[in-house]
Amino acid sequence: MKKALWVLCVGLLLLKCQQKSHDSEEETDLPRLEEGYFLDEDDRENLDFSTTTDTIGELEKSLINAGLVNIKEVIPGIFVELKYSSTDNFFGQDVYEDLENAYLQPQVAEKLKVSYDWLKKNHPDLTFLIYDGVRPRRVQQILWDNLDKPDSLKPLYVADPKRGSLHNYGVAVDLTLADAETGEPLDLGTSYDYFGYPAYPDREDQMLREGKITKAHVEGRKILREAMRRGGFSGIGSEWWHFDAFSRREASEKFNIVE
Structure with missing residues (x-):
C-alpha cells in the first residue's frame, strides 16, 4: 500500500513539472522546434514562412533573376556602400533606390574571393x-547623360550605354581598401568618381612629383592592385578603384548585358 502511494505521489509530481514546463513555453509565445516537439494547429498558423525575396525591391529581384550573386553571400567579411544608391556621387542622384547589396556574376564573385583571401x-x-x-x-544611361564632360572625353569615365560597360555585364567592380573592423575606407588620395589626374594610376609618378598625392596613397593603391591581380582582375588607367574580371570580348561571349 505504501509503495503504491509513493508511486502515485511521484507520478503527480512529474505531471505537475511537465505542466509547469509547458506553461513556461506558452508564455514565450514562440513554438519550439526541438526533437520530440510537435506544433499544434495554432502554432502552425502563427509561423511566418515568407522568404527574404518578399522584402527586396524590384531592381534587386531583377538582378537575382538574371543569375547574379550578392557579393556578401560569397565574402561575408567585406563592406558595401553603393555610391549610386545614395546622393554621394558625382551627379548627386540616387539611381539604385532601395538597393543596398552589390551583385556580380558568380564567376566574378569567386575571383573576388581569391583577391580577398590574399x-x-x-x-x-x-x-x-x-x-x-x-x-x-538604364543606370549607365543616367550616368552618361549627367557627366559634365565633352562627349569625346566621357568614355574615359563612363562607357557609352549604346556600347555597354563591363559594369553592365556584371564583370567589373569598384572598390577600395577599408579597416577590417570598422569598414572605414583608407585614404587613397582622392574620393570615388574623382575626375582628374590624381585618380589616374597612369599618372601617379607625376602626381607624386607635383605633391597632388603622397607615397602613402600610392602604397595603399599598390596593395589594392596586387590583391585584385591575385584574383585575375585588371585595372584601368584613369580610376584607381575600378577593376575588370574579363575583357569586353570575353564578357560579351560569356554573359548578357543587364538592362
Whole structure:
C-alpha cells in the first residue's frame, strides 16, 4: 500500500513539472522546434514562412533573376556602400533606390574571393569596401547623360550605354581598401568618381612629383592592385578603384548585358 502511494505521489509530481514546463513555453509565445516537439494547429498558423525575396525591391529581384550573386553571400567579411544608391556621387542622384547589396556574376564573385583571401592573409587588418558592382544599362544611361564632360572625353569615365560597360555585364567592380573592423575606407588620395589626374594610376609618378598625392596613397593603391591581380582582375588607367574580371570580348561571349 505504501509503495503504491509513493508511486502515485511521484507520478503527480512529474505531471505537475511537465505542466509547469509547458506553461513556461506558452508564455514565450514562440513554438519550439526541438526533437520530440510537435506544433499544434495554432502554432502552425502563427509561423511566418515568407522568404527574404518578399522584402527586396524590384531592381534587386531583377538582378537575382538574371543569375547574379550578392557579393556578401560569397565574402561575408567585406563592406558595401553603393555610391549610386545614395546622393554621394558625382551627379548627386540616387539611381539604385532601395538597393543596398552589390551583385556580380558568380564567376566574378569567386575571383573576388581569391583577391580577398590574399588580402586577409597578407594584410589581416584590411578588407574591401565595395562602391559598385553590376550596373544596369538604364543606370549607365543616367550616368552618361549627367557627366559634365565633352562627349569625346566621357568614355574615359563612363562607357557609352549604346556600347555597354563591363559594369553592365556584371564583370567589373569598384572598390577600395577599408579597416577590417570598422569598414572605414583608407585614404587613397582622392574620393570615388574623382575626375582628374590624381585618380589616374597612369599618372601617379607625376602626381607624386607635383605633391597632388603622397607615397602613402600610392602604397595603399599598390596593395589594392596586387590583391585584385591575385584574383585575375585588371585595372584601368584613369580610376584607381575600378577593376575588370574579363575583357569586353570575353564578357560579351560569356554573359548578357543587364538592362
